[in-house]
Amino acid sequence: MKYRKIDTFKMIFRQIGSLLIILGITMVVPTIVSLIYSEYYSLFGFVISGLICLLIGSLLYYRIKSNYEPLKRHALIIAAMGWLSIAIMGSLPFIIIAYITPLEITQGFIPAGADYQSSLFFFKNPLHALFESMSGFTTTGLSMAVHEPSIGNGLLFYRHFIQWLGGAGFVVLTISILRQPNGKISYLLYNAESTGERLRTTIIETARSIWKVYIFLTLFCFVFLIMGIYFLLPEYSLSDNIFDAINHAMAGMSTGGFSTLDNSIAEYQSQGAEILLLFPMILGALSLPFYVRFFNLKQYNQLWKDLQTKSLLILFVIGSLVLSFMLFISGTISEPIRVGIFQFVSALSTTGWQTSDIHTWDSASVLFIVITGMIIGGSLGATVGGVKIIRVLILFKGLFWRIGGYFRSEESVNIATVNNQRLLPDEMNKELATVSTFIFIYCIFLLLGTVIGYYAMGNGFTIKDALFESASAQGTVGLSCGITIPEMSPILEVTYIFQMWIGRLEIIPILVLFRAIFFGTKPFLS
Amino acid sequence: MKIVIAGGGDIGFYLAKLLEQEYKNIVLIDSQKENLKSVETNLGIATILGDSTSYKTLKDAGVDSCNYFIGFTSSESVNILSCILAKKLGAKHTVARISNMEYILNKDTLNFKINGIDDIISPEFLAAREIEQILKEPSLTESIEIEDGKLKVIGLHLDENSGIVGKSLAESAKFNTDNSFMIAAIHRSGKTIIPNGKTIFETGDYLYFITTDKTARQILEFTGNPLIEIKNILIVGGSRTGEYIAHRLNKNFKITLIEKDQTKCNDLALRIENIQVVHGDCTNTKLLEEERIGNYNAFVSVTGNSETNILSCMVAKHHNVTKTIALIENIGLIDYSQNLGIDTLLNKKLAAANFLFKKIIRGNKLSFLYGVDAEIMEFTLHNDSGLINKPIKELNFPKKAIISGVIRNGEGYVTLGDFEFKANDKVFVFSDSQSSNKVVSFFE
Numbered sequence: 007m008k009y010r011k012i013d014t015f016k017m018i019f020r021q022i023g024s025l026l027i028i029l030g031i032t033m034v035v036p037t038i039v040s041l042i043y044s045e046y047y048s049l050f051g052f053v054i055s056g057l058i059c060l061l062i063g064s065l066l067y068y069r070i071k072s073n074y075e076p077l078k079r080h081a082l083i084i085a086a087m088g089w090l091s092i093a094i095m096g097s098l099p100f101i102i103i104a105y106i107t108p109l110e111i112t113q114g115f116i117p118a119g120a121d122y123q124s125s126l127f128f129f130k131n132p133l134h135a136l137f138e139s140m141s142g143f144t145t146t147g148l149s150m151a152v153h154e155p156s157i158g159n160g161l162l163f164y165r166h167f168i169q170w171l172g173g174a175g176f177v178v179l180t181i182s183i184l185r186q187p188n189g190k191i192s193y194l195l196y197n198a199e200s201t202g203e204r205l206r207t208t209i210i211e212t213a214r215s216i217w218k219v220y221i222f223l224t225l226f227c228f229v230f231l232i233m234g235i236y237f238l239l240p241e242y243s244l245s246d247n248i249f250d251a252i253n254h255a256m257a258g259m260s261t262g263g264f265s266t267l268d269n270s271i272a273e274y275q276s277q278g279a280e281i282l283l284l285f286p287m288i289l290g291a292l293s294l295p296f297y298v299r300f301f302n303l304k305q306y307n308q309l310w311k312d313l314q315t316k317s318l319l320i321l322f323v324i325g326s327l328v329l330s331f332m333l334f335i336s337g338t339i340s341e342p343i344r345v346g347i348f349q350f351v352s353a354l355s356t357t358g359w360q361t362s363d364i365h366t367w368d369s370a371s372v373l374f375i376v377i378t379g380m381i382i383g384g385s386l387g388a389t390v391g392g393v394k395i396i397r398v399l400i401l402f403k404g405l406f407w408r409i410g411g412y413f414r415s416e417e418s419v420n421i422a423t424v425n426n427q428r429l430l431p432d433e434m435n436k437e438l439a440t441v442s443t444f445i446f447i448y449c450i451f452l453l454l455g456t457v458i459g460y461y462a463m464g465n466g467f468t469i470k471d472a473l474f475e476s477a478s479a480q481g482t483v484g485l486s487c488g489i490t491i492p493e494m495s496p497i498l499e500v501t502y503i504f505q506m507w508i509g510r511l512e513i514i515p516i517l518v519l520f521r522a523i524f525f526g527t528k529p530f531l532s
Numbered sequence: 533m534k535i536v537i538a539g540g541g542d543i544g545f546y547l548a549k550l551l552e553q554e555y556k557n558i559v560l561i562d563s564q565k566e567n568l569k570s571v572e573t574n575l576g577i578a579t580i581l582g583d584s585t586s587y588k589t590l591k592d593a594g595v596d597s598c599n600y601f602i603g604f605t606s607s608e609s610v611n612i613l614s615c616i617l618a619k620k621l622g623a624k625h626t627v628a629r630i631s632n633m634e635y636i637l638n639k640d641t642l643n644f645k646i647n648g649i650d651d652i653i654s655p656e657f658l659a660a661r662e663i664e665q666i667l668k669e670p671s672l673t674e675s676i677e678i679e680d681g682k683l684k685v686i687g688l689h690l691d692e693n694s695g696i697v698g699k700s701l702a703e704s705a706k707f708n709t710d711n712s713f714m715i716a717a718i719h720r721s722g723k724t725i726i727p728n729g730k731t732i733f734e735t736g737d738y739l740y741f742i743t744t745d746k747t748a749r750q751i752l753e754f755t756g757n758p759l760i761e762i763k764n765i766l767i768v769g770g771s772r773t774g775e776y777i778a779h780r781l782n783k784n785f786k787i788t789l790i791e792k793d794q795t796k797c798n799d800l801a802l803r804i805e806n807i808q809v810v811h812g813d814c815t816n817t818k819l820l821e822e823e824r825i826g827n828y829n830a831f832v833s834v835t836g837n838s839e840t841n842i843l844s845c846m847v848a849k850h851h852n853v854t855k856t857i858a859l860i861e862n863i864g865l866i867d868y869s870q871n872l873g874i875d876t877l878l879n880k881k882l883a884a885a886n887f888l889f890k891k892i893i894r895g896n897k898l899s900f901l902y903g904v905d906a907e908i909m910e911f912t913l914h915n916d917s918g919l920i921n922k923p924i925k926e927l928n929f930p931k932k933a934i935i936s937g938v939i940r941n942g943e944g945y946v947t948l949g950d951f952e953f954k955a956n957d958k959v960f961v962f963s964d965s966q967s968s969n970k971v972v973s974f975f976e
Contacts, residue, residue, distance in 0.1 A: 415822045418788075419801040419809040428802045 014080065014527075016072040021084045021195070022091055023066025028180045029092055030059030036099070036167055040160030047111060048160030051103035059095050081194035082515040083522055085177060089143065089511060092176055093503075096168055097132065097139035103161055104129035116156045117268075124156040128492045133499055138165065140503045143172035144510035145389055147263025147358035147484020148502065150492050154268055159249065165264045166253040172510070173260025173389035174220040174294060175199045182213035198515055219297045220259070227255035227286040238278040258286025260389045263358025263484035270360040271348070280348050280361060291318060291355035291384030313425040314385045314396045318354075321395065325378050326350040329371060336368035349485070353379030356390040358484020365487040369470045372487075376474055380481040381452070391482030391509045393448050397441045400424055404438040447513055452480055455505050462498035463489045480505040533557065534598040536623070538584035538614050539605030540567035543629070543655065543881040546863065547604065548575055550885055553965075559593045562605075584614040587621075596622035602888065603628040612649065619648030627651040627888060633772055655880035658887050659834075660776035662878055663857055667781060667830055670760040670855050671752055673738070673876065678908075682944035683937045683960060685716070685908060686741040686748055689870065690733055694756040702729035707754050713743035714946050716936040716962035717906045722867060724906045726932050726964055736870060740906070740962065742936040744944040760854050762829040766790070768814040768844055769835030770800045773859060773880070777832060782806040788823060790814050792835075814844045820851070830855040838862060845874045906964055908936075911975045915955045919975075925949035930970040933963035 033056030040049035076084070104126050112124035129135045134150040141148045142165050151157050151165075171179065177199040181192045192209040231251035235242060253266045267273035271283055296315050299305045310316055330346025339345055345362040352359045353375045364372065383392015407422045414420055422434040429437065455476030460469055467489060475489040479502040490502065508516045533555050537544050540562035548560055548571065558577040561584045562568050568579045582589030584605060595601055601618035603611030608630045615626040628649050635642060636657050644652055669675050674687030690697055696704045701715060708714075718725045719738035725731065733739075741751050752759050763786060767774050770791035778787050778800070787807040791797045794811050801809040812819040814835065825831070831848035833841035833856075841858035842865075848856050857876045860866070869877040913919060919927060924935055924947055938945045939958040945951065953959065963971045 414808065415810060415819075417810050417812045417819065417822075419797050419811060421801045421809075428805070430798050430802065 013072065013074045016070045017074040017076055018080060018084050018087065019066050020070045020072050021076075021191075022088050023063045023068075023070070024184050025088045025092055025176060025180050026059045026063030026095060027067055028063075028176070028183060029095055030056045030061075030063055032167070032171060033059065033099070036160055036164040039163040040158075043159040045111075045158050045160045047107040048099075048103050048158050051099050051106060052160065052164070054102055055095075055098035058098060062095070076191050076194055078194055078198075079518055079522065079527065081191070081198040082518040084195060085198035085511055086507075086515040086519040088177065089507060093136060093140040093143050093507070096143055097135035099161065099164055100129040100135035100138055101132055103158070104135070107158070112156070112158075115158045116153075120153070120156070122153050122156065125151040125153045126157045126161070128152070129157075131492075133496060134492055137499055137503055139168065140506050141484070142168035142262070142264065143176065144482045144506040145169050145173050145260045145262040145356070145391070145484075146479060146482040146506045146509075147257070148479060148486055148490045148506075149264065149484075150490075152492065154264075154266060162266055163249075163253060166256045166262070166266070169260045169262030169264055170224065170256035173262060173290070174217060178213045178216060182210060182217055185210075199511070215298050215302055216294045219294060219301060222301075223289055223297065224255050224259045227259050227289065228252055230285065231255055231282065234282040235274075235279060238276055238282065239274070254283065255286060258283065258357060258359075259290045261287065261290040261355050261357045261384065261391075261482075262389075263352070263356075265359060272361045277344060280344065283359060284348065284351050287351050287355040287357045287359070288319075288322065290357065290389050291322075293385035293387030294389070295387045296385065311426060313399065317399060318385055318395050321378070321382070322351055322354060325354060328378075329374060332371045332374055333367070336371055338366055338368050338371075350375060350379055353483055353485060354382065354384065356380065356383050356392055356481050356483045358478070358486075360485055363488075364474065364485060365467075365471060367487075369468075372470045372474050376477045380474075380477040380483045380485070381448075383481055391480070393445050396425070397445060400437060400441045401445065404434065404441075407434060444512065444514070447517070448480070451505065451508060451513065452476055455480060455501055458501045459489065459498055462495040462501075464491075464494070475502070476505065480509040482506060482509045533600075534594065535559070535600045535602065536561065536593050536595050536598045536618070537602045537604060538562075538611070539603065539629075540564070540571050540579070541604070541606055542861075543884060544602075544604045545571060545575075546881050547602065547885045547888060548577055550889055552577055559598075561589060561593050585610055585617065587617065590614070590617055590621055598622075599624045601626045605629075608632060612644075612647075615649045616647055619650075625650050627653055629653050629655065629884065631656065631772070633657060633776060653884055653887060654772075655884035656772040657776060658883040659859060659878055659880040660773045660780070662883050663773070663777055663832055663834075663876075664780050666857060666876055667762055667765060667777075667785070667832070667855070669748070670762045670830065671757060672748055674740075675748075676908075678937070678960065679939055679944070679958075681746055682744070682939055682942065683946075684743050684746065684748070686713075686743060686751060688739050688741065688751065688755055688757055690735060690737045690739060690755060691757075692735045694733070694735075696733050696755060697735050699733060700729065701727050701731045701733075704733070704754070708750070710750070711946055711948055712745045712750050713741045713754075714934075714936055714948060716740045716742045716908075716934055719906075724964060726906070726934050726962060728931075742946060742960065742962070744937075744946055760829070762855060764788070764828045765830045765832060766823070766825060766828040766848070766853075768831070768833040768841070769859075770796050770809075771834055771836060773834045774832070775800060775804065777834070778804050778807050788828075790819070790823070815840060817847060820844075820847060825853065826851040828853050830857070832857045834859040838865075842872060842874065842877075846872065849873045906962055907968060909961045909963055909968065909971060911959045911961065913953055913955060913957045913959060913975075917953075917955070917975075920953050920955055923950050923952055930963075930967050930974060932967035933961055933971045936960055936962050 033052050037049055037052040112126050115124055128150050138150050177195050181196055196209045228251050231254055232247055235247050250266050257264045271280060292315055296308055296312055299308050326347040329350040330343040333339055333342035333346050348361050381392055382398050383394050384390030386394040386396045403424055411420050420431050422429045456473045459472035459476050463472055471487045471489060474487050478485050534557040535551055535555060536559045537548055538561045540560050548558060551558055552575055560571055560577055561580045561582060563583050568581055571579055580593045595618045601623035603615045605611055611628040615628040619626050626649050630652050631654060635652060636654055672686050673689055676685040715727055717740040718727050743751060765785050765787045767778055767789045770789055778789055788810060789807055790810045790812055792813050797809050797811040825848060831845060831853040833844045835841055838860040845856040845858040856874050858874050859878050863879050863882055866877045935947050937960040938947050961971055
C-alpha cells in the first residue's frame with residue numbers, strides 16, 4: 007500500500023470533524039439556559055453556532071472516508087489542531103450574539119444602578135471572542151468581559167460550560183461518546199491529550215469512568231456551594247445563588263476560574279464564601295485518575311499513598327502560609343492571611359479566582375506565587391495547567407538519586423523509587439530526560455511570553471507583571487494583574503492565546519504540529 | 533514403617549542413607565540406571581527402576597501400603613504429580629520437594645493438602661532459613677529451639693583464647709553460677725563425646741550446650757566467645773537462597789547483594805526493597821574492595837558454585853569480616869569448615885534431609901545434629917515410671933548419653949545431678965548414636 011499525504015490529511019480532518027460534532031451537540035445546553043432566562047437573541051446565537059459546528063463537523067466526519075491507521079505523531083497533531091479548531095468554532099456564539107443582540111436588550115443585562123456599557127460589545131472583535139473562547143476551553147479564566155454580568159446569563163453560562171468541558175478534556179469526551187473504528191486510535195488520542203493512565207481495560211471505559219467521576223464531583227460541588235452560600239449569606243437571592251453555584255462548581259472543578267460576578271470572588275465580600283470556594287479548587291487540583299481509583303476501585307489508601315496527591319495537599323498548606331507571611335511583611339495589602347491563602351490555592355490549583363489586586367503586590371510575593379504556584383500547578387491527570395507537581399517531584403528525586411549515586415560503586419544497580427514505583431537506572435534516566443526537556447521548553451515559552459509582554463504591555467506595569475501574566479496564561483491559571491484588558495495590544499493578545507493553547511496541551515503536541523508543517527514528516531538524518 | 537523415596541539424586545541418596553539406619557523398609561525409585569547402581573552398591577535398600585509418575589512403578593514400589601512417600605526428584609512438577617498419585621494410591625503422608633519459593637510463601641492460600649500433598653519442602657528455602665537463623669544469632673554457631681525456645685540447644689566452637697581450654701568439665705563448673713546451662717556433647721576431630729566430669733576441653737572443640745537462657749549471654753561469658761552484633765550483610769549470589777535471605781532480612785539489616793548476571797540484578801533490584809544490588813563477579817577482589825568488604829559484619833556466599841563460595845568467604849575472612857557463611861554442594865567438606873577458616877558451611881540437601889528427618893521421626897528423636905554422631909531425644913515420663921522422684925545421679929543412666937533438660941508445666945529446666953523427675957516431665961536426652969537404643973530401653 008502506498009502512503010499518500012492526502013490520506014493523512016483525510017484522517018486528521020475526519021477526527022477534527024468528530025470533535026466539532028460533539029461541540030455542536032453541547033451547544034444545546036446553553037441554548038436551554040438562554041430559554042430559561044428568556045434571552046432569545048442568545049438562544050438564536052447558540053442555535054446558529056451549534057448548527058454551523060454540526061454542519062462542518064458532519065461534512066468532515068461523514069463525508070471523508072478514511073481507514074488509515076494513525077501513528078503517534080498523527081494523534082498529537084490531531085490534538086493540537088483539534089483544540090485550536092474547537093477554540094475557533096467555540097468563539098462563534100460570542101461573535102454572533104455580540105452582533106445580533108440589539109442595544110436595548112443589552113442594556114437590560116446591566117445590573118441596576120451600574121454606569122458602564124455592556125461588555126458584550128467587546129466580542130464584536132473576533133480576536134477578543136477567540137481569546138475568551140480559548141481562555142474558556144483551556145480552563146484559564148483570563149477574560150475580555152470586563153463586567154461579567156453585563157453579557158447576559160446565557161453567554162455567562164456558556165463561558166463556564168466550555169471551561170467545564172475543556173477541564174476533563176475535549177478529546178476524552180469525544181472518545182467516550184463517539185465510537186471509533188479501532189481501539190488504537192482512541193488510545194493514541196487519549197494519550198495525546200492527557201498523559202494517559204489506563205484505569206480500565208479499554209480506553210473508552212477509562213474515558214467514561216473519568217467523565218462519570220467528573221460529573222459526580224461537579225454535582226457535589228454544586229450542592230455544596232448552594233448550601234454554603236445559603237447559610238453564609240441568607241439575604242442573597244436564591245435564583246442568583248443557584249446560577250452562581252452551578253457556574254462556580256463548573257469553573258472550580260475544572261480549575262477554570264471564570265466567575266459570574268463582576269469582581270470575581272471578591273464580589274461576595276465574605277470571608278466565609280472565600281473559604282467555601284477553596285473546596286472546589288482543591289478538588290479540581292487532584293488528579294481524576296486518583297478519584298477513579300478512590301471512588302470506583304475503592305483504593306482508599308491512595309489518599310496518603312499517592313505521592314502526587316499527598317505532596318499537593320502539603321504544598322497547599324505550606325505555600326499558603328509562606329505567601330501570607332510574605333504579604334504580611336511587605337505590608338502592601340490589608341488582610342494578608344485571608345488573601346494569601348485564597349490566592350495561593352487559586353494559583354497552585356491554576357483556577358484563577360481573584361480576591362486581591364495583584365498589581366499592588368511586592369515583587370517577592372509575585373515571584374513566589376509565580377514559581378511555587380502557577381508554574382508548578384496541580385496534579386498530572388487533573389484539570390490543571392502548569393508543569394504539574396509530579397514532574398517537579400521527579401526532578402528533585404532525580405537530583406537526590408544522582409547525588410546518591412556517587413556514594414555507590416559504579417556497578418551497583420541504583421534503583422529510584424518514584425510514586426511507589428521502582429525504576430531501574432535506565433528507566434529513571436529516560437523519565438528524567440522527558441521531564442526535564444518538558445520543563446525546559448515550558449520555561450522557554452514562559453520567558454518568551456514575558457519578553458513580548460514587557461514590550462507590548464500598557465504603561466504602569468513592570469517586568470514582574472509581565473512574568474505574572476505570562477505564567478498565568480501559559481499555566482492556564484487566569485489570575486490577572488491588569489494587563490489583560492480589551493484595549494491591550496493585539497500582538498500580546500495573540501501571544502496569550504498561543505500560550506494558553508500550548509499550556510493546556512503541554513507544548514509537545516504543538517511542537518510536533520509545527521515540525522510537521524515546516525519540516526514534513528520524514529525523520530531528520532544526522 | 534515403610535518409606536518410598538522418588539528420586540535417587542544426591543538429595544534422595546543422602547536421605548536414604550539417613551533413613552536406612554533407622555528403618556528397614558525403604559524403597560527408592562529412579563528412572564536412571566546409574567543412580568540406582570550407586571544406591572545399590574552403597575546402601576542396603578530396595579530400588580525400583582522407573583518413572584515415579586507411572587502408575588505401575590508406584591504400585592510396584594508398594595506405595596499403597598507406605599507410611600511416607602517422598603517426592604525428591606529434581607523436577608518440581610514430577611514431585612507434585614507423583615505425590616498426588618501416591619496419595620490416591622494410599623500413601624499415608626506425602627512430601628514433595630519444590631523449587632518455587634512462591635508456593636512456600638503462600639502455603640496457606642494454595643493449600644496443597646487438598647490435592648494430596650501433605651508437606652512441601654524446598655532445600656533452598658530451608659538453607660535460607662538456616663542462614664537467617666545464624667545471622668539473627670551471630671554469636672552462636674548453631675542454635676536449635678525446643679518447644680518455642682523454652683529450652684535451647686546451642687553449638688559453639690572453642691578457640692585458643694577461651695578461658696576453659698585445658699580445664700576439665702568439673703573445674704569449669706564454677707563459672708556456671710546459676711546453672712542456666714549444661715554441656716551436653718563435644719564434637720572433637722570427627723568424633724562425638726558425651727562429656728563427664730573428667731573431660732578436658734581442647735582448642736577447636738565444638739560444644740553443644742542446652743540452656744534456658746534465650747540470649748545465651750551466660751554461655752558466651754563462660755566460653756569467652758565474643759558477642760557479635762551484625763548490622764551489614766554482604767550477600768553474594770542472587771539465587772533463590774540469596775533472594776530469600778535478602779527478602780527476609782532487609783528490614784533489620786543493611787544488605788548488599790552481588791550478582792553476576794545483569795538481568796537478574798535488575799530483576800532483584802526491582803523486586804526487593806531496601807537492599808543495594810551490585811552487578812559484578814564476586815571473585816573479582818577489586819570489586820569486593822570497592823564495595824568496602826571490610827565494613828561488613830557478615831558475608832554470605834550462596835552462588836551455585838561451591839568453590840566460588842568457599843573462595844570468596846576466605847577473601848572475606850581475610851578482610852576481617854566477622855561472620856562468613858558459604859553454601860556448598862559437597863557434604864564431606866562440612867567437617868573442614870574450621871580448617872578452611874569459614875564460620876559456617878551449609879548444605880541445602882542436608883538442610884532438607886534434616887528437616888525431613890525431624891518430620892518423619894516425630895517419635896523420640898527431636899533433632900539430628902549436623903555432621904555429628906549424636907542426637908537429641910525426647911521422652912515423656914508417666915505416673916508409673918520408676919524414674920520419678922530420684923536424683924539423676926542415682927539413676928544408672930547409660931554412659932554415652934546425658935539427660936540434659938526437662939520441660940515441666942511449660943517451663944524449661946537444665947538438669948544437673950541433683951535434679952529429680954516428676955510425672956509428666958518432658959525429658960530431653962543427648963545421646964551417642966550407638967547408645968540411642970539403650971536410652972530408649974532405659975526410659976521404657
